[in-house]
Structures are given as structure tokens and as C-alpha cells.
Amino acid sequence: xxxxxxxxxxxxxxxxxSMALSLKEKLQTTIYGIDTNPNHLKKALELQLIDxxxxxxxxxxxxxxIIAVPVDKIPEISLTVLxxxxxxxxxxxxxxxxxxxxxxxxxxxxxxxxxAAPPIAGTEFSGPEAAISHLFTHKKNIVCDASLTxxxxxxxxxxxxxxxxxxxxxxxxxxxxxxxxxxSHLSHISSFMLGKTxxxxxxxxxxxxxxxxxxxxxxxxxxxxxxxxxxxxxxxxKESIVKSLDEYIKNLSLFKKYIENExxxxxxxxxxxxxxxxxxxx
Amino acid sequence: xxxxxxxxxxxxxxxxxSMALSLKEKLQTTIYGIDTNPNHLKKALELQLIDxxxxxxxxxxxxxxIIAVPVDKIPEISLTVLxxxxxxxxxxxxxxxxxxxxxxxxxxxxxxxxxAAPPIAGTEFSGPEAAISHLFTHKKNIVCDASLTxxxxxxxxxxxxxxxxxxxxxxxxxxxxxxxxxxSHLSHISSFMLGKTxxxxxxxxxxxxxxxxxxxxxxxxxxxxxxxxxxxxxxxxKESIVKSLDEYIKNLSLFKKYIENExxxxxxxxxxxxxxxxxxxx
Numbered sequence: 001x002x003x004x005x006x007x008x009x010x011x012x013x014x015x016x017x018s019m020a021l022s023l024k025e026k027l028q029t030t031i032y033g034i035d036t037n038p039n040h041l042k043k044a045l046e047l048q049l050i051d052x053x054x055x056x057x058x059x060x061x062x063x064x065x066i067i068a069v070p071v072d073k074i075p076e077i078s079l080t081v082l083x084x085x086x087x088x089x090x091x092x093x094x095x096x097x098x099x100x101x102x103x104x105x106x107x108x109x110x111x112x113x114x115x116a117a118p119p120i121a122g123t124e125f126s127g128p129e130a131a132i133s134h135l136f137t138h139k140k141n142i143v144c145d146a147s148l149t150x151x152x153x154x155x156x157x158x159x160x161x162x163x164x165x166x167x168x169x170x171x172x173x174x175x176x177x178x179x180x181x182x183x184s185h186l187s188h189i190s191s192f193m194l195g196k197t198x199x200x201x202x203x204x205x206x207x208x209x210x211x212x213x214x215x216x217x218x219x220x221x222x223x224x225x226x227x228x229x230x231x232x233x234x235x236x237x238k239e240s241i242v243k244s245l246d247e248y249i250k251n252l253s254l255f256k257k258y259i260e261n262e263x264x265x266x267x268x269x270x271x272x273x274x275x276x277x278x279x280x281x282x
Numbered sequence: 283x284x285x286x287x288x289x290x291x292x293x294x295x296x297x298x299x300s301m302a303l304s305l306k307e308k309l310q311t312t313i314y315g316i317d318t319n320p321n322h323l324k325k326a327l328e329l330q331l332i333d334x335x336x337x338x339x340x341x342x343x344x345x346x347x348i349i350a351v352p353v354d355k356i357p358e359i360s361l362t363v364l365x366x367x368x369x370x371x372x373x374x375x376x377x378x379x380x381x382x383x384x385x386x387x388x389x390x391x392x393x394x395x396x397x398a399a400p401p402i403a404g405t406e407f408s409g410p411e412a413a414i415s416h417l418f419t420h421k422k423n424i425v426c427d428a429s430l431t432x433x434x435x436x437x438x439x440x441x442x443x444x445x446x447x448x449x450x451x452x453x454x455x456x457x458x459x460x461x462x463x464x465x466s467h468l469s470h471i472s473s474f475m476l477g478k479t480x481x482x483x484x485x486x487x488x489x490x491x492x493x494x495x496x497x498x499x500x501x502x503x504x505x506x507x508x509x510x511x512x513x514x515x516x517x518x519x520k521e522s523i524v525k526s527l528d529e530y531i532k533n534l535s536l537f538k539k540y541i542e543n544e545x546x547x548x549x550x551x552x553x554x555x556x557x558x559x560x561x562x563x564x
Contacts (some may be wrong), residue, residue: 096496120495140492169492179489182480184496190476191501193533195556198464201529205562207461210422210451212563213402214378214466215504219473222497224560227553231546238541245538247483249531251475256527259520264513271509274477278506280487281494 004090004160006062008054010034010077012044013229014122015094016068017131020049022164025133032058043128059084064160067093072232075104082110090156092117096180097236098144098173112150115157116173117143118180119166126226137165144173181240186248188222188230189241195223286372286442288344290336292316292359294326295511296404297376298350299413302331304446307415314340325410341366346442349375354514357386364392372435372442374399378462379518380426380455394432397439398455399425400462401448408508419447426455463522468530470504470512471523477505 004027009016012035020031033050035041044050059065065081067074074095081091082105092115095101102116121139123130141161146154161168171179198216202208208216234241258266286309291298294317302313315332317323326332341347347363349356356377363373364387374397377383384398403421405412423443428436443450453461480498484490490498516523540548 120493122496139495142492179484180493180496182483183490183493183498186479187476187497187501189534189537190472191497192553192556193530193537194469194472195559196533196552197468197526197530199556199558199562200533201464201526202461208465208562210424211402211462211465213421214404214462215469215473216465217563218500218503219469220559220563221500223553223556225553227550227557230553231550234541234549235544235546238544242538242542244479244483245534245541248475248479249534249538251478251482252471252527252531252534255471255475256524256531259516259527260524262517262520264517267516268509268513270478271474271505271507271512274474274481274505275509276481277477277502280481280490281499281502 004029004064004156006030006032007064007066008032008034008059008062009050009066009068010056010081011068011070012040012049012128012131013068013226014126014130015119015135016066017044017047017049017128018121018133018135019066019068019094020044021131021133022136024049026163032062034058040128047128047131049128049131056080056084059089060086063089065089065091067091067095070229070232071095071097071101071236074101078105078114079108082108082113085110085113087113088153089113090115090153090160092157094119096184096233098176100236102145102148102173106148111148113153115143115149115154116145117141117157117161117168118176120184122225124221124224126229134165139166141166141168142171142176143168144171144176146170177237178240181237182244185233185237185241186244188225189234189245190248191220191222192225195220286311286346286438288312288314289346289348290314290316290341290344291332291348291350292338292363293349293351294322294331294410294413295350295508296408296412297401297417298348299326299329299331299410300403300415300417301348301350301376302326303413303415304418306331308445314344316340322410329410329413331410331413338362338366341371342368345371347371347373349373349377352511352514353377353379353383353518356383360387360396361390364390364395367392367395370435371395372397372438374439376401378466378515379459381459382518384427384430384455388430393430395435397425397431397436398427399423399439399443399450400458402466404507406503406506408511416447421448423448423450424453424458425450426453426458428452459519460522463519464526467515467519467523468526470507471516471527472530473502473504474507477502 032054314336
């Protein structure tokens with residue numbers, strides 16, 4: 001792998017902070033932290049996620065830049081980063097939507113330095129305090145539009161992802177956004193709305209707490225996620241998410257109708273068919 | 283605690299089997315297994331969940347009967363059990379709905395022997411193979427309509443639940459069914475419909491598998507649950523479940539509208555408010 005001397009991480013939340021911890025375990029480098037939130041910078045230093053704070057002006061000094069800010073901020077920051085880096089610097093982002101990011105940099109002369117690489121990893125927690133060193137171990141990583149990255153840069157990136165314990169797959173950015181809308185983004189919305197519905201009706205927090213062991217606790221887990229992270233994701237990926245929500249609401253309404261009509265057979269068969277998920281996710 | 287010599291467990295699935303394992307760890311007794319499914323009986327013997335198979339005719343010989351069959355079967359079985367037991371035998375059921383069961387036995391001369399006690403515990407697995415000995419440890423247990431149970435029987439039951447590591451709370455059966463519809467049953471439906479929606483759209487199981495780490499795996503976990511168990515629960519608790527589904531669909535539709543209109547402010551505020559679940563379920 002090309003020598004990675006200095007690393008800049010832009011955005012020191014859950015993903016950026018976890019990248020910092022993971023890289024520190026694997027590589028001997030200096031990690032520069034960049035964040036518009038001074039509290040995040042302070043916390044990241046305190047927690048030793050980063051070695052020192054920096055600004056975008058320091059980017060010519062690093063051989064790797066990781067962009068881990070909310071997805072609506074990534075296109076603009078990516079252009080700034082590509083304007084400032086040296087010729088052989090690797091840049092990758094960890095945003096959960098990919099198409100608009102790839103569109104915005106497609107004509108940049110340093111497009112080949114950029115890897116659009118969303119790791120399929122996260123927790124419901126956020127901020128530098130949420131960073132954990134093993135967040136990416138054994139996780140999937142989907143590199144989008146890989147043909148637009150310079151082969152030598154891509155090679156370095158893939159070696160780095162492997163070093164972090166990730167398994168990489170490849171996809172076009174448009175396809176990525178459509179698939180992730182269903183598999184990830186819809187899960188977050190279903191969980192947030194479940195939490196909202198239950199808390200609106202259940203005025204007694206004690207009842208929620210007492211009964212949460214019945215499946216609610218795990219199903220509502222994602223409703224603890226950061227609104228700062230997820231608001232721009234939902235708007236960025238609006239088209240696929242709205243389509244997935246239409247399908248989800250249609251399925252809920254039909255299932256409700258069967259319950260209303262007390263029709264055990266279709267209720268049973270729908271659940272039986274859905275049990276197939278056991279084979280996909282054992 | 284009154285001496286419990288012989289125990290009959292009717293229904294040897296996840297809950298009945300786990301009761302058997304938990305009781306074997308704590309008490310020196312003989313456990314008789316009763317099940318209409320001969321495979322369950324065979325498996326329960328093989329796994330040493332039970333000491334021997336039995337029939338309803340053997341009930342006069344036991345001092346504790348646990349009813350762990352699907353909820354639509356509990357009212358009828360409960361009447362049969364109450365008809366057959368001795369004067370001081372404790373009977374409890376573990377069904378997830380309570381009102382109709384309590385209604386059906388309310389005039390029985392042995393109503394006082396019955397404790398309506400749904401433990402808030404379970405996994406997405408089913409059958410005797412799914413039984414685990416610690417399923418009830420540190421779990422909540424909600425005893426319904428406790429005033430209708432004979433005080434000495436109730437005392438024995440509470441001591442037994444404590445022995446199994448459960449924390450007991452009390453509620454009226456109608457209130458229980460309403461609350462559990464929101465906190466448990468709605469979670470199961472939201473999860474089943476999420477699994478259905480994703481599998482209908484995502485023809486590629488590889489994509490589902492690769493992206494499941496993004497939150498889908500935990501949110502869809504309950505969609506692995508048993509249709510045999512859940513079909514009768516949804517129909518039994520139809521009124522409250524339909525109401526909860528109406529609220530859930532209303533919230534999803536409103537959230538979808540905000541995404542369609544690209545309105546970050548209400549999207550953010552709804553998620554921020556829902557984050558309160560972190561305080562209730564830390």
C-alpha cells in the first residue's frame with residue numbers, strides 16, 4: 001500500500017471519529033481533525049481520536065482525506081478538497097447517498113482521486129463520543145462508480161478498506177441510492193414513526209419501559225439516530241424513499257384490512273412468506 | 283413457597299419450553315409435557331425440556347399448570363384445565379393478549395386458581411429447539427386482574443415468578459391488551475411489513491444481505507417470528523391493533539409528505555422529538 005503519512009478527517013461524528021480510531025490502530029500516522037463545530041474538535045482531541053486540529057488550508061499536507069459530514073454538505077466540501085490536495089492524495093467520503101455527490105465532482109480534474117465509498121456501518125449514537133474502533137470490522141463497503149477513480153488510487157483505497165476489516169463490493173451510484181433507500185433508509189423511517197406513534201399514545205413512560213422487552217426496544221432502536229445526519233439523507237434520496245414509503249404504507253394498509261376482517265389465512269401466509277428473511281439474514 | 287411437586291406444561295414452543303428449562307434449573311420437580319404436535323413432544327423429550335409426556339387426563343396429579351399455546355386456544359384449554367385440577371393447583375398462562383381469556387373463565391368456580399400472567403419476553407425463534415433457560419431472567423411480567431386470583435395462589439405465583447428472575451407489575455386485562463398492542467404488537471407488524479416491502483422490491487438477496495448492516499437487520503428481526511403464534515394474537519387484539527396501525531400509517535404519510543416537499547424543518551423536529559425514546563429506553 002502507498003505510504004499514508006498524514007490523514008485529514010473532515011467531520012468528527014460517529015463515522016469520522018470511528019475512522020480515526022480504526023486507522024490509529026492500524027497505521028502509524030498523524031490524524032488531523034477538521035470540524036466546523038468547536039465542541040467536536042475539543043472532544044475529539046480529549047478522546048485522542050485526532051492528534052491535532054486543522055483547517056481546509058492544511059489539506060495539501062496529507063495523503064488521505066476522509067469526508068464524514070452530513071450528506072448535503074459533501075458535494076461542496078468534496079470540490080474544495082479536490083481543489084486543494086496533492087496529485088496522489090486519496091479522498092473518500094462515507095455518506096449514505098452517492099449519486100448527487102458523484103454528479104457534483106464528475107468534471108473535476110482530480111475526480112480520479114475520489115472514491116465514493118459508503119461503509120454499511122453505524123450505530124444509533126452520534127458525535128465524537130460515539131466513536132468506536134471496531135465499527136467497520138467485518139462490515140460491507142460499497143464503492144460506487146469505481147471506474148471513475150484512478151486505478152492506483154482505487155488500489156490504495158481497497159487495501160486500506162481491507163486493512164480496516166471491511167469487505168468491498170461495487171455498484172453504480174444511482175443503483176446504490178435506490179437499494180439503500182429500501183434496505184437502510186426505510187428501516188430508519190419505520191423505526192422513527194414507530195417511536196413517534198407509541199410515545200404519542202402511551203403517555204405513561206413506565207408502560208413503555210415495562211413492555212419494551214416484547215420487541216419494541218430493538219425495533220425502535222434506530223429512532224435514537226441523529227436528526228442532523230438523517231434529515232439531509234431523506235431529502236437527498238427523496239425519490240427512492242418516497243417510492244419505498246408508498247409500498248410500505250400499501251402493505252401496512254392491506255395487512256390492517258385483513259386484521260379488521262379477521263381473515264387468518266392471508267395474515268398467516270403473508271407472515272410465512274416474509275419469514276424467508278431468516279434465510280437471507282440468518 | 284408452597285411445594286411444587288409436579289408441573290404440567292401445555293404447549294412446548296419457545297415460551298413453554300423456556301419455562302421448562304428455567305423451572306428445571308430452580309426446582310426439584312417432574313415436568314410433564316403436553317402438546318397436540320407429536321414432533322414437539324418428541325423434540326422436548328430429546329432436549330430434556332420435559333421428563334415425560336402426558337395428557338390433559340394427568341392434570342389432577344400436578345400442582346402447577348402452565349398454558350403456553352397460541353392465544354386463540356387458551357380460553358378453551360383454560361376451562362378444561364380448571365375443570366380437572368385439584369383445589370390448590372396454580373394455573374397460569376403466558377399468552378400475549380389477556381382480556382378474552384379472563385372473560386372466558388370469569389364464572390368458573392376455580393377462577394381463583396388462575397393467574398393471567400404474560401411475561402414480556404420472547405425471541406424471534408419458535409418451537410422446542412428455540413427454548414432457552416434464561417429467557418425470563420430480569421424480564422417484566424404483567425399480572426392481569428390479580429384481584430380475581432385467590433390470595434394464597436397469587437402469593438405462590440409471585441414467589442415463583444421471582445424465583446425465575448422476573449419483575450412483576452399489575453394491570454387490568456383490558457388496559458394490558460391496549461398497551462401491548464402499541465408497544466409489542468405494532469412493532470411486530472411494522473417489522474413484518476418492512477421485511478415484505480424490502481423483499482418484494484429487492485429481488486437480489488445479495489443486495490439485502492450486503493446492506494443489512496445499515497439498520498435493516500435489527501429492524502426486521504421480528505419478521506422472523508412465528509406466524510402460528512402471531513396470527514391469532516393480531517385477530518384477538520384486533521381493535522387496539524387497528525387503531526395503532528391507523529396512527530402509524532398517519533404518521534408515515536405525514537412524514538412522507540414532508541420528504542416529498544423537501545421540508546427539512548418538520549422532518550428534523552419530528553426526529554428530534556422522537557429521540558426522547560433514548561431517555562425512556564437508554
